[in-house]
Amino acid sequence: MSTTGSSLMGEWRQLLARHARVSEALERELERHHRLSVTEFEALRHLAESDDNGCRLQQLVDDVHMSQSALSRLIGRLADEGLVERRSCAEDRRGIFAVITDEGRRRLAEATPTHEAVLERTLR
Amino acid sequence: MSTTGSSLMGEWRQLLARHARVSEALERELERHHRLSVTEFEALRHLAESDDNGCRLQQLVDDVHMSQSALSRLIGRLADEGLVERRSCAEDRRGIFAVITDEGRRRLAEATPTHEAVLERTLR
DNA sequence: GCACTATACATGCATGCGCATACAATGCCA
DNA sequence: TGGCATTGTATGCGCATGCATGTATAGTGC
Numbered sequence: 001m002s003t004t005g006s007s008l009m010g011e012w013r014q015l016l017a018r019h020a021r022v023s024e025a026l027e028r029e030l031e032r033h034h035r036l037s038v039t040e041f042e043a044l045r046h047l048a049e050s051d052d053n054g055c056r057l058q059q060l061v062d063d064v065h066m067s068q069s070a071l072s073r074l075i076g077r078l079a080d081e082g083l084v085e086r087r088s089c090a091e092d093r094r095g096i097f098a099v100i101t102d103e104g105r106r107r108l109a110e111a112t113p114t115h116e117a118v119l120e121r122t123l124r
Numbered sequence: 125m126s127t128t129g130s131s132l133m134g135e136w137r138q139l140l141a142r143h144a145r146v147s148e149a150l151e152r153e154l155e156r157h158h159r160l161s162v163t164e165f166e167a168l169r170h171l172a173e174s175d176d177n178g179c180r181l182q183q184l185v186d187d188v189h190m191s192q193s194a195l196s197r198l199i200g201r202l203a204d205e206g207l208v209e210r211r212s213c214a215e216d217r218r219g220i221f222a223v224i225t226d227e228g229r230r231r232l233a234e235a236t237p238t239h240e241a242v243l244e245r246t247l248r
Numbered sequence: 249g250c251a252c253t254a255t256a257c258a259t260g261c262a263t264g265c266g267c268a269t270a271c272a273a274t275g276c277c278a
Numbered sequence: 279t280g281g282c283a284t285t286g287t288a289t290g291c292g293c294a295t296g297c298a299t300g301t302a303t304a305g306t307g308c
Contacts, residue, residue, distance in 0.1 A: 008243040012146065015247075016166075019143045020189035022136065037294085042140075058256065065144035067296050072258055074294090094256040094303045119132040123139075161264090182286060191266050196288055198264090218273045218286040255304075264295080274285070 022122045029118050034111040039066060041115060043074055044083060044108045047100040054087065054099030083107055146246045153242050158235040163190060165239060167198055168207060168232045171224040178211065178223030207231055 023038055030036045036044075046063045047055055061071050075098050078084035083104035089095035100108070147162055154160045160168075170187045171179055181199060185192050199222050202208035207228035213219035224232070 008240065008247055012243055012247060015139070015143060015146070016189060019139060022139070024189075039294090056256085065140060065148075068257075069259080069297080070295055076258090077294095089256095092256080092304070096257065116132065119136055123132055123136060163264090180286085192287075193267080193289080194265055200288090201264095213286095216274070216286080220287065250308085251306100252308105253304100253306080256302085257300105258302100259298100259300075261298090262296095265293085266291105267293105268289100268291090270287105270289075272285100272287085274283105276281100276283085278280090 018123075022119065025118050025122045026115065029114050030111055033114050034107065036107065036111055039064060039070075039074060040078060041108070041111055043071075043078065043098075044100060044104055045112075047084065047098055048105060048108055052099070054085075054097040056089070057096050057098060060098065078104070142247075146243065149242050149246045150239065153238050154235055157238050158231065160231065160235055163188060163194075163198060164202060165232070165235055167195075167202065167222075168224060168228055171208065171222055172229060172232055176223075178209075178221040180213070181220050181222060184222065202228070 026038050026041075030038060030041055042064050043060065046060060057068075057071060057075060060075075061068050064071060064074075066074070075084060075086065075096075078098075079086055083101060085099045085101055087097040087099055089097055150162050150165075154162060154165055166188050167184065170184060181192075181195060184199075185195050188195060188198075190198070199208060199210065199220075202222075203210055207225060209223045209225055211221040211223055213221055
């Protein structure tokens with residue numbers, strides 16, 4: 001009785017429920033097995049997909065759904081763990097490239113099957 | 125190029141993007157115009173829909189997507205603002221009923237058009 | 249070259265969250 | 279009835295977040 005189905009409200013509730021179900025499971029499993037949060041995983045994946053020069057933080061903000069400050073600290077944490085390197089940009093010295101390291105690729109590769117398994121299990 | 129579309133991964137990314145788009149807009153507008161967070165609005169709405177005896181916190185946890193501790197504090201904030209009353213339960217004195225107040229119904233009624241307008245604008 | 253504005257990232261601060269735990273009330277079983 | 283696990287809620291704590299702001303660099307008009 002809580003899902004009207006056709007109304008906007010019902011659709012939004014379904015989206016909320018689905019998002020909560022999947023992201024809670026992802027958070028739990030990724031944290032338990034790989035010590036990664038969902039946002040950390042997402043950032044690593046985007047970095048792995050970008051070319052080898054890495055990615056301007058500016059650009060990552062658009063991909064990962066997160067404030068600029070949150071992203072800055074996220075990259076900081078990943079850098080502290082050695083999963084990412086910060087490289088300052090020669091052409092525009094305000095800019096910072098985040099580049100995934102080999103260790104970062106390794107951790108991402110380890111975590112990806114877990115991620116997929118959770119999606120398989122919870123998304124439908 | 126970031127949305128594969130058919131894969132689980134693509135579907136999950138779409139869900140993330142949609143959720144972020146809607147909830148960021150909701151958060152902003154509800155906060156700006158009615159000083160309510162999205163979770164506060166959701167809780168009020170659930171309480172308004174439940175019968176007049178209110179709702180056990182325990183039960184609300186299942187409806188709102190939130191930990192028990194977060195809900196306890198959320199109800200605390202709403203109670204501080206006079207939008208909700210805590211009533212202890214006679215049959216089981218561990219239990220707490222949260223009951224929406226008239227003021228709570230008023231605030232909810234004020235905020236609902238904003239909520240609907242944002243859904244209309246961002247959900248599709 | 250000099251002021252002024254805009255952009256990119258970092259950081260202080262307040263807040264909400266989840267986890268673990270504390271506490272109170274209940275149920276159960278000997 | 280007495281002990282013990284269970285359930286419902288509150289709270290201490292650490293952490294990630296967003297907002298506002300700070301700092302450095304870039305661009306632009308004069």
